[in-house]
Amino acid sequence: MQNLLIALVLALVVLAASINVDEPLAQASDGGPQGVDRNSSSGIGSMHPAGDIQRGEGLYNASWVVCHGQRAIGGIGPRLAGNLVLSNDQAFWKIVYEGRHVMPPLKGALTEQQMADIKAWLNTLP
Numbered sequence: 001m002q003n004l005l006i007a008l009v010l011a012l013v014v015l016a017a018s019i020n021v022d023e024p025l026a027q028a029s030d031g032g033p034q035g036v037d038r039n040s041s042s043g044i045g046s047m048h049p050a051g052d053i054q055r056g057e058g059l060y061n062a063s064w065v066v067c068h069g070q071r072a073i074g075g076i077g078p079r080l081a082g083n084l085v086l087s088n089d090q091a092f093w094k095i096v097y098e099g100r101h102v103m104p105p106l107k108g109a110l111t112e113q114q115m116a117d118i119k120a121w122l123n124t125l126p
Helices: 002-016 053-068 089-098 112-122
Strands: none
Touching: 053 112, 089 112
16 A cells, blocks of 8 residues: 555656646657667667756756655655766666656656756756
8 A cells, every 4th residue: 555655646746747847748659859769679868968957956846856855865765866876877767767666667757858957956966
């Protein structure tokens, strides 16, 4: 029951990401043109857009803060501030596209640009 509740909260958080953000959420069929290698088996390309730190902070606070805490110090999800996964592009994009443990996949829920913006902001944290 607790896992179902967590999954429901996570789904609602992803849907809430459209509140107070500059860009609309992607449609599930919109992988976006930015760097996605559509020939790869995972759809994870090697080139991603540059992130905008200011937009990333707003997007993080509108969606990821519920699971990863204020300033990404951790909560339901792991600490992201200073997390080594931020320095491993392949691992970061695999996790955000495909999900991990109770984290749902975000491919189709957020655009690649929005995810790059969040990553750029996370990289500013100690």
